[in-house]
Amino acid sequence: MSQKYPEAAKIRQLIEGSQKIIIIQADNPDGDSLASALALEQILGDLGKEPMLYCGVDIPTYLRYLPGWDRVDKEIPKQFDLSIIVDTSAETLLEKLSQTNQLMWIKSKPSIVIDHHGGDQRISFATVSLDADAVATGEALYELACEFNWPLNHAALHMLATSIMADSRGLTTDKTSARSIHIIAELVEKGVSIPELEAARRETMKRSSELVHYKGQLLQRVEYHHETAIATVSIPFDEIERYSPQYNPSMLVIEDMLLTEGTKVAIAFKQYPDGKVTAKIRANFGSDIAADLAAHFGGGGHPYASGFKVTESVQFAEIKNRCIQKATELLKLKQS
Numbered sequence: 236m237s238q239k240y241p242e243a244a245k246i247r248q249l250i251e252g253s254q255k256i257i258i259i260q261a262d263n264p265d266g267d268s269l270a271s272a273l274a275l276e277q278i279l280g281d282l283g284k285e286p287m288l289y290c291g292v293d294i295p296t297y298l299r300y301l302p303g304w305d306r307v308d309k310e311i312p313k314q315f316d317l318s319i320i321v322d323t324s325a326e327t328l329l330e331k332l333s334q335t336n337q338l339m340w341i342k343s344k345p346s347i348v349i350d351h352h353g354g355d356q357r358i359s360f361a362t363v364s365l366d367a368d369a370v371a372t373g374e375a376l377y378e379l380a381c382e383f384n385w386p387l388n389h390a391a392l393h394m395l396a397t398s399i400m401a402d403s404r405g406l407t408t409d410k411t412s413a414r415s416i417h418i419i420a421e422l423v424e425k426g427v428s429i430p431e432l433e434a435a436r437r438e439t440m441k442r443s444s445e446l447v448h449y450k451g452q453l454l455q456r457v458e459y460h461h462e463t464a465i466a467t468v469s470i471p472f473d474e475i476e477r478y479s480p481q482y483n484p485s486m487l488v489i490e491d492m493l494l495t496e497g498t499k500v501a502i503a504f505k506q507y508p509d510g511k512v513t514a515k516i517r518a519n520f521g522s523d524i525a526a527d528l529a530a531h532f533g534g535g536g537h538p539y540a541s542g543f544k545v546t547e548s549v550q551f552a553e554i555k556n557r558c559i560q561k562a563t564e565l566l567k568l569k570q571s
């Protein structure tokens with residue numbers, strides 16, 4: 236038996252001694268957390284256990300192509316023997332559990348954490364925490380499955396591959412190791428079809444023909460400032476009303492705006508009838524001004540993705556000009 240993870244023996248012992256097992260995703264579910272939770276559900280089921288799935292927030296629509304997403308519940312069952320928290324080591328991401336007083340129940344039973352984030356954070360009440368050096372939680376789960384000779388049915392194999400492909404962005408990220416690629420190869424040998432996985436994912440990216448045409452209109456209206464350093468687009472309220480139920484108009488074009496040669500920052504403004512203006516900001520690698528730009532207007536976010544909202548009665552043109560000015564200033568500071 237390999238000794239990849241020193242925590243493995245304890246994990247096995249806890250699972251073997253439990254019947255009802257609740258699998259917990261944090262309040263920011265993604266492709267890795269959901270697919271690894273669903274893989275674990277299959278494995279535990281085949282081991283004769285009774286797995287249940289929990290997540291404090293709704294599973295985002297872009298993940299609903301994964302069969303089984305609708306088994307994820309927002310309530311912790313009254314009775315369970317063990318919890319397994321996947322894909323997080325941050326207690327702050329379990330806020331929904333503490334808000335609803337369900338965290339007490341989790342703390343009253345043994346808890347396993349299976350994660351791969353590699354930071355200093357640990358979930359304080361965990362009985363055992365595995366923070367694997369792996370590109371995805373699915374990779375760590377696969378290693379455990381091999382070590383324990385866990386059964387892997389087709390659905391489990393499919394979900395493990397989905398999890399690894401999601402977090403490694405198709406085996407292209409920094410943390411993708413030779414082992415990650417080997418595991419994908421092994422999963423393919425066991426019957427997983429990567430084209431099938433990709434086709435299912437792409438299906439969720441498809442949009443109505445109306446939205447495709449609208450995206451074209453938005454792209455036509457992109458304005459560039461300071462050569463092409465800053466790209467902006469403005470979305471009036473009638474378009475918000477018409478298209479938002481299908482898709483967020485800003486998100487239709489903002490990534491394409493960032494793909495313009497020379498563009499460092501992309502800003503999508505939305506105009507509301509009461510004078511409110513919102514801005515979504517995205518920045519390209521090396522131009523990490525998004526958080527500072529948003530903060531200047533009372534908003535917030537990350538260095539490469541942020542947003543703000545202005546409700547004071549200022550003309551839209553004025554807000555837009557000030558935003559472009561501030562962005563120019565911040566970009567200049569970056570260069571100096």
Ligand SMILES: [Mn+2]
Nearest residue numbers: 267322372402
């Ligand atoms: Mn992950």
